[in-house]
Amino acid sequence: MNNRIGVFICHCGVNISTTVDVEEVTEFASKQPNVVVARNYKFMCSEPGQAMIQKDIGENHLDAVVVAACSPQMHELTFRNACEEGGINRYLFQMSNIREHCSWIHDKKTAATQKAEALVNAAIRRVAWHEPLEPTFSEVNPATLIVGAGIAGIQAALEIAESGNPVYLVEKESTIGGKMAKFDKTFPTLDCAACILTPKMVSISHRKNIHLMTMAHVEKVDGFIGNFKVTVRKKARYVNEKCTSCNDCVDVCPVKVPHYFDEYHSERTAIHKAFPQAVPNTYVIDKQEKPPCIEACPIRQEAAGYVALIRERRFKEAAELIRLRNPLPVVCGRVCYHPCETECNRDYVEKPIAIQYLKRFALDWAREQGESIEPPKIERRAEKVAVIGSGPAGLTCAHDLAAKGYDVAVFEKLSELGGMLRVGIPAYRLPRHLLKEELDYLKKLGITFKMNAEFGKKITINRLKEEGYQAIFLAAGAHAGVTLDILGEGSEGVISGVDYLRRVNLGIESHTGRNVAVIGGGNTAMDAARTALREGAEKVTILYRRTRAEMPAAPHEVDDAEEEGIRIHYLIAPTAIARGPDGKLDVTCINIELGEPDASGRRRPIPIKGSEHVLEFDMVIPAISQNPDPKLFSNGGDQLKKSRWGTIEVDEESLKTNIDGVFSGGDVVLGPSTVIASMGAGRRAAESIDKCINGQPLENFQTHMPKERIARGEDFRPHSYAPMFKDIPKSDRVGMRKLPAHARVKGYDEVELGFSEEEAVREASRCLNCGVCVECLACVKTCQPEAIDHRMQNELVDIEVGQILLATGYDLFDASHAAQFGYGKLDNVLSSLEFERMLSSTGPTGGKLLCKNGKEPRAIGIIHCIGSRDENYHKYCSRVCCMYALKFAHLVKDRTDAEVYQFYIDMRAYGKGFEEFYNRVLMEAATVIRGKVAEVVPSGPTLKEQGHLVIRCEDTLVSKFREIPVDMVVLCNAIEPTADSEDIRRLFSISRSPDGFYLERHPKLDPTATMTDGIYIAGCCQGPKDIPDTVSQAAGAAARMLAIIAKGKVELDPIRAEIQEELCSGCRICNSLCPYFAIDFDAEKKISIINTALCKGCGTCVAACPAAAITGKGFTNNQIFAEIEGMLV
Amino acid sequence: MMEGDRVAFKLSTPGVLPKSERKLREEFLSQLELVPGGEKIKSCIQCGTCTGSCPVSYVMDISPREVIARFRIGDIESILKSRTIWVCASCYACTTRCPSGIRITDILYAMKRTAIEEGIFPSRFPVYTMSEGFVKNVNRYGRNHEMGLLVSFYLRTSPLKLLKMLPLGWRLFKRKRISFTPMKIKRLDQIKSIVAKAESQVMPSEKASIMVASTVGYGSTTEVKQRAAGAAQGGAK
Structure with missing residues (x-):
């Protein structure tokens, strides 16, 4: 306890002494316990004032000092230093604020004096309990991180790099330069922005100690001044440094x-x-999200790619692209159920793009033009892989493995290759010569095909392994029709759909009745019914137990069937079949009603009692579902694990079966599925097999097998700049011409006739280029x-730096929020940045001023303060608009004969050379109108017949309402905090001022530092400012950082929390409460520990600790209680 | 322009003044060319020093500042119809104090000459009639003849008022402040030669037709000169 206290009371000129009776307070203080001396002085902070304190420390042997003066923010450091120089520890000092907290806010002298006495007394009692504290020091990492590479970031980076210290410059765009790179000229000197900026940009790329990271953002920041650990996410550029910028x-x-x-x-x-x-001067590929069509496709076919190529009439390239990764493109172009179209974003506008037809078109075109597509050169490998089954799954797996160089053999049970493609899908949907084209290409890839090679007889898993096949892909398909499980199903004249189709497709002699019933509502049922018609049936009836809405068959297939004269009975199910003596089949049917939805989401069929009736047919084809051949599990595959649905059970991810080296996919796993789903399985199996053979773990698959629909919201837009779906002009999906129904049923000619070149290009032009x-x-x-x-791939980079400068810039206020100015609605209403680009010689018009109709404007209105000085948006003044607006006026007058009107509220020309520039522009005959524009309206009656624009305002200098016709309006949008500034604020634990910009430590005396040590700000992220101010601030921040780097260490304030280990119960309450993440849990000792370097001494943990194990140095209980007591006595 | 009329005239085509105003502007700009530094009218910052300095602005219907503002918006007609330019006492206080170096008094003279050329005057404010009589008097006698000026002024504007003025006239006459006979100055020929010299100067209106930018803004005076020169050359060919 300190018992020789000196109290020094400051008049602060007249700031304190007019309201507080300083003499009386001095008198009061001198009478307090432990006080040895009490004095007052005009300016305690002055040299003589400090000397007075030091003299008293020496003469009166003071062991603690109280100074009652201004805010500790102002002079605590001054007096601590004075105490130290006087010979006592700098923390044996307490400051009492009797200016901001007392004299400035009170007017009654007696009361204010009383309050000052209480405040001084509190400090006297407190300081009695003060203990000497020693600051700690921390080494400073000389590297600096600069976030944002606009002019501020560039300037600071160059300043620091000049000293030889390393700089990490992180920029989220693909180039550095920020907003300034977009400007044409700069006010007031009219320097060309590019001419003064690009040399700096180039020096950034030349400096060896500047590590430039573009397309990157900071993801995580740990540590404290001198020792930050930062994680940066670098987005993939997709172009590496080998790029020569050749274009x-x-x-x-x-x-x-x-x-x-x-x-x-x-x-x-x-x-x-x-x-x-x-800078960097390499190209970059813009990949936003993956296009949904690609994402939806089980084989990730580059749908968007070939659609775009077709739009550009590059048909051969389109065909090559399709072939590159799709082993069965011609097939897919005809029979795929195209999940790509289901997911197509164009669906939100009107109808999806006809992606499937476009694919068919590209390959048909290549064939018609005689363009043969050759497989790429492949390096052969020795490893052998066997594929059982030549359906879509088997062929895709074989294709992918062959493309990787493996020696692939495909074993097919039947005499024809293609699996279901050959024996399931009728020729009118998939002409056989086209299937042959696919197989020929696959043969060119080097795949061996073995026909009439049934799995289970000569070929077994063990046998194949013995023959040296390192992996086997089982894709035998599902070729066994599921039975109806009703009486009389085995009667003559009843044949399952798959069996019937197989027989017809293979040309095996088979009888087709004249009056045929097909049972089921799937694609197989449709195929069987339409085939029966082509095989001579006179009447074909489909019996389906639900309604059209629940039918699993593709809708256009059902339409085609009906067009061809097939009748469909809905809500009906057979219960028995009886073969009459005349050879007719009597099918007893029952009517159905629909109940509640079942597990598949479809409504459950419920038979209506007593509705049985008999229908007469001479052939019945049940086509309700298919299963894998059950013989699979007895012949050669007897060790395979079977699921309860009779399919092979596999690991969902890797498609691995229970037998090592054996994989399986397609219908044999999925049950009756689609071509593309089977192909997806084949592709995944190929990747699995490749990994397996190369000894890699079966994880991190790059192939794609979407399990669910890709979720999309109502407001989802394909890419950030695109208009909302509702704003995209509608254009009809191009339909495909078909063979007329009467011509179709006569044979197996293809029904769909394909696109012409024009149709294809027109359809492809509808693509929105999502992603x-x-x-x-x-x-x-x-x-x-x-x-x-x-x-x-994107990558995460960890870097270690000592200090961080944020120069994250600004966003432009979106003027469409202020609807009265017509931005985004009316033509020729431009934002300031749009106008900058129009003025720039590298901009969209090459520096010419042009209205949307291509004519030069006759008059231009420049409207100041859009979103600034407006309580509805931003209260502050954006500072730069007046001057760039004048710059605009100058450039317009320079380049055109157009009349220029400036609409201003106050003309703010506060900087060096600004007023002179204002005068110069006035003399160049720009018309200035004092008055904020009320609205911009079209002169025409509608938006379509817009005419010119009319600006309505009051000209306050003549007190008149005016309507001024112009051809173009330029808005001076406010500078606003970036959209992500709250995220960045949180990331770097700094503060924002009420206007949303980052808060500086002191608005006048420390505008580059923040409240967080080691984090600095510069440029417009701190507040709107022009280029010279930004550059000055950046250079200032660099100087601040260099000072710390030069010093090499930082002093850490000893006022911080301390845990008494023996009291800590390890409850971890404090860990999550600490706003500076300074408390960690020591898992070994089971106690919390404080990182003293991170701790800011805020005291949150002290208050929260239930065991009172944490004390705040400099804020002990004794000190706080004494202070309160002093206040109240 | 009437007081209370808060709506400025309407422009119909972007960047193009109505024909009548264009004519006035053409005339005024040519008059402005006679004012040294007249183009500085463009650098007016509308601070109002002129109005604040003017000893007679309290009787003006448009302040001197607003004269320039109205010129800017392209409404010279309303300036010519205002009393302001005729109320100006030519004390030059505004010109002395103008922070932008604008010779406002001279600009008002240019406006007056425009008014005379175009014959546009404020209604019920016959200052020009007075001024005309005064000049006539001076030309004739070398100085003003008060009685003659007053009588002719009232006869031309409101003869009935002349009767009302009789008592005052009588008292003035009695104290010999006015007389029935005009007095001539000595060496009248000198005054006449000065006036003759001034009138021999080519007045703007007598120049070859001057093309003025058809813009609402006022184009630079050099531009006006160039266009005028171009027009003159064209005429010579």
């Missing part, structure tokens, strides 16, 4: 989207460079230095 890729890219760098007023390709002088890059791989083919890699 070849741009010429072949089929995707054209509005260019963000030109504020969406020009077009760019998916592979692009933001602007010619971009921008469509992965057509055209750029890969054209790139000479092989710099493009579509498989590049």
Whole structure:
């Protein structure tokens, strides 16, 4: 306990002494216990004031000091230093604030004096309990992280790099330069922005100690001043540093989207460079989300890619792209159930793109043009793989493995290859010569096909392994029809759908009745019914127990069947079949009603009692479902695990069966499924087998087998710049011509006739280019230095730095929120950045001022304060608008004969050379109108016949309402905090001021630091400012950081929490409460520990600790209670 | 423009003034060319120093500042119809104090000359008639003849008022403040030669037709000159 206390009371000139009777307070203090001396002085902070304290410490042997003056924010450090120089520990000092807390806020002298006495007394009692504390020091990592590479970040990086210390410069865009790179000229000197910025950008790329990370953002920040650990996520650029910027890729890219760098007023390709002088000067591929069509496809066919190529009339490339990864493109082009179309975003506009037809078109075109597509060169491998079954699953697996170089043999039970494609799907849907085309291509890949080789007889799993096959893919399909399980099913004239189709398709002699019933509502039922018609049946009836809505068959198949004259009975089910003596089949049927939905979501059929009736047919084809051949599990596959549905059981991810090296997929696993789902299984199996043979774990599959629908919201937009679906102009889906029904049923001619070139291009033009890059791989083919890699992945980079500068810039206020100005609604209403781009020689118009109709404007209105100085949006002034608006006026006058009107509230020309610039522009005859524009309206009657624009305002200098006709309106949008500034604030634990910008430590005296040590801010993220101010602030911040780097260590305030280990119960309550993440749990000792470097001494943990194990140094219980007591006495 | 009329005239085509206003602007700009530094009218920052400095602005219907504002918006007609330009006492206080170096008094003179050329005057405010009589008097006698000026002024504007003025006239006459006979100055020929010299200057209106930008803004005066020169050359050919 300190018992020789000195009290020093400051007049602060007259700031304190006018309201507080300083003499009386001094008198009061001198009478308090432990007080040895009490004095007052005009300016305690001055040299003589400090000397007075030091003299008293020496002469009166003071052991603690109280100074009653201004805020500790202001002078605590001053007096601590004074105490230290006087000979006592700097923490044996307490400051009492009798200015901000007393004299400035009170006017009655007696009361204020009384309050000052209480405040001083509190400090006297407290300081008695003060203990000497020693600050700790921490080493400083000389590296610096700069977030944001606009002019502020660039400037600071160059300043720091000049000192030889390393800098990490993180930028989220593909190029550095920020907003300034978009400007044409800069006010007031009219320097060309590019001319002064690009040399700095280039030096950034040349500096060896600047580590530039573009397309990156900070994901995690740990640590404290001097020792930050930062995780940066670098997005894939898909182009590596081998890029020579030759532009070849741009010429072949089929995707054209509005260019963000030109504020969406020009077009760019998916592979692009933001602007010619971009740094780093390599191209970048814009991949937003994956296009849903690609994402939905089980084999991840590059649907968007070939659609884009067809749109560009590059049909051969489209066909090549399709062939590259799809082993059965011709088949898919005809019979795929196209999940890509189901997911197509165009569906939200009107109808999905006819992706399937476009695929068919590309391959048909290649065939008609005699373009043969050759398989790529493959390096052969020695490993052998056996594929059982030549259906879509088997062929896809064989294709993928053969493409990887494996020696693949396909074993087929039947005499014809193709599995269900050959024996299930009728020729009118899939002409046989086309299937042969697919198989020929696969043979060219080097796959061996063995026909009439039934699994289970000569070929068994063990036998294949003995023959040296390292892996087996079982894809035998589901070729056994499921029985109806009713009486008389075995009668002559009853044949299952698959059996019937197989017999017909293989040309095996089979009888088709004249009056045929097909039972079931799936695609097999449709195929069987339509085949029966072509085989000579006069009347074909489909019996289905639910309604059309529940039918699993593809709707267009059902339509086609009905067109061909097939009758469909709904809500009816057979209960028995009896063969009459005349050879007719009497089918007893019962009517059905629909009940509650069952597990599959379809309504459950309930027979209506007493509704039995008999229908007469001479042939019945049950086609309700198919199962794998049960013989599979007895012959050669007897060790295979069978599921309760009679299919092979496999691991869902890897398609591995219970036998090592044996994989299975397709219908034999899925039950009757679709071509594309089976192909997806084949592709996954190929990847699994490849991994298996190479000894890799069966995980992290890159192939794709979507299990569920991809979720999309109502407001979902395909890409960020695109209009809402409702705003996209509608255009009809192109339909496909078909053979007329009467011509169809005569034979097996293909029903669907394909697209013409024009139809295909028209249909492909409807694509929205979701995800921008469509992965057509055209750029890969054209790139000479092989710099493009579509498989590049995002990566996380950990870096360690000592200090961090945030220079994250600003966003432009979206003027469409202020609807009265017509932005986004009326043509020729531009934002300031759009106008900058229009003025720029590298911009969308090459620097020409043009209205949307291509004419030069006759008059332009420039409206200040859009979203600034407006309580509805931002109260603050954006500071730069007046001057850039004047710059605009100058440039307009310079380049055109147009009249320019400036609409301003106050003309703010506060900077060096600004007023002179204002005068210059006035002399250039720009018309200035004082008055905020009320609204911008079209002169025409409707938006379509917009006419010119009319600006309505009051001209306050003549007190008149005016309507001014103009051809173009330029809005001076407010500068606002970036949309992600709250996230960034939280990430770096700094604060924001009420306007949303990052809060500086002191608005006047410390505008570059933040309340968090080691984190600095510069540029517009701290508040709106112009380029010179930004550069100054950035350089200032750099100087601040360099000072710390030069010092090499930082002093850490000893006022922080301390855990008494023996009291800590390890409850961990404090861990999550700490706002600075300074408390960790020591799992070994089972107690919490405080990282003193992180602790800010806020005291949250002290208050929360249920065991009172935590004390705050400098805020002990004794000190706090004494202070309260002093206040109350 | 009438007081209470809060709506400025309407423009119909972007960047193009109505024909009548274009004519006035053409005339005024040519008059402005006679004012040295007249183009500085463009650098007006509408601070109002002129109005605040003007000893007679309290009787003006448009302040001197607003004269420039109205010129800017393209409404010279309302300036010509206002009393302001005729009320100006030519004390030059505004010009002395103007922070933008604008010679406001001279600009008002340019406006007056425009009014005379175009014959547009404020209604019920016959200052110009007075001024005309005054100039005539001075030309004739070398100085003003009060009695003659007053009588002719009232006869031309409101003869009935002349009767009302009789008692005052009588008292003035009695104290010899006015007389029936005009007095001539000595060496009248000198005054006349000064006036003749001034009138021999080519007045703007007598120049070859001057093309003025058909814009609402006021184009630079150099531009006006160039266009005028171009027009003159064209005429010579």
